[in-house]
Amino acid sequence: MSQKKLHIGIAGLKLSDALALRSIVRLSKGKLERDCVFSHQDEADVIIGVSGDAAFNRKVIESKQNGRTICIALTKHNEALSFSGNLLQKPIRPQDVVNLLNACDKRLSKSQDAAIVEIPDKFKKTAVEKQKPQEEPSKDLKTRNALALAYELQKETDLKKAQDLLLSLSGEPQIHIRLPDGKFSTCNGKVVTPNDGTSLLESLAWMQQKIDVEKRAPEAEQENDQWLPMDCFYWHLGVHALSDELLPGLDESMLFKLKRWPDFGRNGADSAHLKLAAFMVRRALSLAELKTLTRQPSKTIIAFINACALCNLLLPKDRTGHEVALDLNKMKMAGDSGQGLAGVFSAIRSVFGMRA
């Protein structure tokens, strides 16, 4: 049996199905080739989800790019699916789960072995490069384009003109913004998933190209248009494209506090963002303090601060000397102490597949 555990992530499953899976995996321990644990989607080797669910679909796209994750769609008998990968039929039968997970284990081990053993040294570098996920565009370009777009949108909003904006990428209209109403919709019938903005992110295409902004007279709403508040757009722009540096007007010497919690119900929640919000609603903190307290990389914190600033949720202030500094050397993360509620929170997160 391999040492490393097989990490299973779940995406978009009904809780009853997720719990059934957990029970089956727990009870099938002796039949599985490798010990299995349930983890957050981002850390999983195998993702089990529902075809059509935005988070699952995103994982399918990622798995095609990185080849390191296997996606399994849970499906009802005879259900017509557009998904062409591995399927797990409902009702979930223990033997099916065991067979599928063992097959996944074999496939993953094989691909690892191939990477380690079969590639001669002189070709290793090339092979590794080929296996790398699709390169993100140059950070400078991404940041520059996102900043330019954010600036343009804020400027047009401030002008308070009754006009619409059409954002186009490579000449293709992608996003329709109704400035007076403060809402947006994607064009060409593409639907934005409110929780994770999947289609929106595809439209923004990681800011690889300059996005053209065209101003036009307000247009009548189409029946099938799905409109979302602009804050949802700004949120995704901030967290996905503005992680390199703080927005102009903000700097690392400042303290950052939130007016209120971002709407994670609509924008989607990331465990790092929940933690950052919990700290920043309670107290004004510097970038360095946030880094120590949350143990998150600077990029995550910067992107979060920028997204909050774009959504007008941020209260930046200069350190005046009146604030009592926290002695972070004395800090004990709740999880470090092993006392109090840390244990039960860890167990609750584990049973529901949440990340701490």
Added chain:
Amino acid sequence: MAQEYKLIFTGSMGAGKTTAIAAISEIAPIKTEVANTDRQAHSKEQTTVAMDYGEVQLENGDRLRLYGTPGQERFRFMWDILQQGALGVIILVDNTQSEPIATMKHYVHSFKKLVSCDRAVVGVGRMDENPHPSLEDFSQALEEEGLDVPVFAVDIRKGDDVLLMLDVLMNRIEVWEMLNQLEAQA
């Protein structure tokens, strides 16, 4: 020894407490429904008496017990009993009902013991059907009373949205404990 923890779902009649518990409970929720005698407050035929109950068995053997408070005012005496020793409270508001902000304030004040130590979250349902008052209006109403409670737009039928509120609650409690400890040392 296995421990037991209590999570409360509260809110007006028809706000979705029973649905929220059903969305995350490992067992079929135990409902104690009777005929609704307060049709002015909500038109539904049945409502919860005593409480709804669901539970989740944790991997370490502990148990998370989920309680839904009775919606009708005549069962209000039970709220104090329920909030003793609770992990936290999830307050549910239906934005299509009349005066949702006043309703939220009512529940926030009723569970002030938990609210005052960052153990509360508000979920506003059916905002797509009725976007006003906005989330900002809800937050502002709380700020005016000096209360800090996160407010989110949620679809209570979705397990993910219920888990989001639970996750926010846990993060708030962790941060509250950590900052209190650090501030006491400073």
